[in-house]
Structure formats: structure tokens, C-alpha cells
Amino acid sequence: MNVKNIVDTLGLQIFSGEQGLDREITGGYTSDLLSDVMGHADARQIWITLQTHKNIMAIASLKELAAIILVKGYTPEQDTATQSNAENIPILGTTDEAFAISGKLYKLLEDAKL
């Protein structure tokens, strides 16, 4: 499953990093503490957060994450989006809260294993 499949299935908005929509996804990680994400997220995961600061792109790049989903209608700051385009790591958006979008993504990934 790639980022594009998830965007289409869950009806996510694409803010930036469209060149990276073909990135493969193997799981997800939900956290707003960037130090926690840096320590515990794995490559090819999709990261669910409400943080919009440019540092989220540095973490995503460092950890080779597949994409970031911003919750509750948050939008990326301008320099965050610019970095996303440069790194080809998409930033996506939903109006869902983290709990709801995490549940939907979990179900989607589990169902794909069947």
C-alpha cells in the first residue's frame, strides 16, 4: 500500500510533497512529541500529529517516514511545506482527531494483510 492509496481511501487533503505519493507504507505512528517520534518511529511509517513546525520535516526525513498526516484541520507552516516539497515526503491533512484517523489507518493496514 502506498501513500496515494491511503489518501484516496481515507479522503485526505494533500498539502505538499506530491512527488512522494508513491512511497510505500508499512505502518503508522501517532505522537506529538517529536523527541518520541525521533526515538521510536520506524522507516516507511505514516506519522499522525498536530505539530506543524518545520522540525516535523527534519524528523520525517531522518526517520525515512512515508508521509505525515496533520489532524483536526491543522495546516503546515509555509517553510514546513517547502521542506516537504524538497524532500518529497507528503504532508496530508484531515479534519479527524488523532484517535479517529489512527483507527481508520490501522484498520486499513490490517485489512490489507488479509
Next chain:
Amino acid sequence: MQFQENCTSYWRMQNYKADLHIHTVLSPCGDLDMSPGRIVEEAKKKKIQILGITDHNTTRQCKVVKQMAAEENIFVMCGAEITTREEAHCLAFFENDEKLEVFQTYLDAHLPDIKNNPSYFGYQVAVDQNEEIIFQEERLLISALDQGINEIEKQVHALGGIFIPAHVDKPKFSLMSQLGFIPTDLQYDALELSKFTSKEVFLLQNKYLGNPAIIRNSDAHVPHLIGDAFTIFQLAELSFAELLKALHNKEGREIVAI
């Protein structure tokens, strides 16, 4: 002439003991004993010459402390400990009452309207010299502002203020915990460390920072912890401008020890 002036100024330099991160009774988590009078008394006992008053997201107790401290020749830097939208704590200080007032307006505009529940979080009251309550803040002061750290930094500096990310080494409410690392484009005047790490260890672990100004303060919420950590500054006199110079290692003003 220039040389002579510099010489005179060096000759007048003195070391001053500072604790720039102190909460008063107005902070919900600040002990009710943290009245202006008690803070000044404790600072005098600990031979602190510069106090920073930094309540959570408010500046409204500072002026009374400043007035009372002046009687003991203790200099007070008025400011606040701001919770950014990322929930990173940052200290800000302003040179005079007018600038402090403008910043208070900014805080009022950006603090969410969530009511304090004193039985959970503690009372949020400001008091006068006689410890009579003069103000009660209804909104919960430990909420995060709706402004990101870069926006807040710009606002502080637009007012000529000093901007210092607080206890950056701590695993909660710090720039490091919330944003993973210190953003390389953030314009800070210094970084504050907690007493749990040394400057040497911290900079070794974070080589990308180069050689920033590092200070250390108590973050005291109770009287006996005032001065528990402190910074020694070399200054020509006690003023906001001198302290700002010391943070930037200018004209012989400097941080001597933490």
C-alpha cells in the same frame, strides 16, 4: 579616548549572581508562599542580585516584586514563561513597563479561554506588598498559547525583548522534547539548562548548536529553591541592556559561570 572609555568600563565590571526563572503565587503551580515579599527575602538571603520573574503566560505579578526588590538593591527582570503552541516553555524579558504591557496584551489575546479549576491546578492570584489579593486570573495559565514558537520569538524580539528557550534539556515541556531538536533557524538570546545536566555534556550531545550562550536558573516554585541554580554575569551595572550584552558576550560583558 575610545580605549580609555573601554578601560574605565572594564575596570567597573562586577560579577552579579542571577536567578532568572522564578514563579510567583500567580502561577497555578507556584506555592502560595511565593509572595513578592517572601521572594525578595529569600533572594536577599541567597545573595541574588538579579531576579527574573517568569510566571506561566502572565506578567501581572512582576511589578510588585520589582518595586519591593529595589528597596533591597535587587534588580528584577520582568517577563514570563510562555507555553508555545508546541508546548515548549520559553522565557521572555522586557526592558520596561510599556513593553511588558504590550506583551501582556499579546498573551491575553493568544491564551485560550479555558477556565482554571483551583482545586486541580492551584490558585492564580496576584498580591500587593501587603499580600492582599489584587487580581485573580480566571483563565488557566498553564494552557498553551495558540502561537508557534517562531511567531512568539518574533513578537518578543520586535519589542526588543530577550528570548530564552527554558530548560531545553528536560524531557517535558522543552524545545528538545516537543520539537526533537533545537530549530537551527530559531533566534534565541540564550538557552537555559536545568540543573540536571552540565553545559559541557549538553553541548557535546548537541554539537550542531555550536557555542550558544547558556544560562541556568532554579525554576523555583517554592521559596527554599530560589537560587538552587543560578548564573553569574559580569556586567558594568545592573540593567536590562547590560544583561542583553552579556548574553551576546559583547564589550566585556559575559556569562562567567553557571
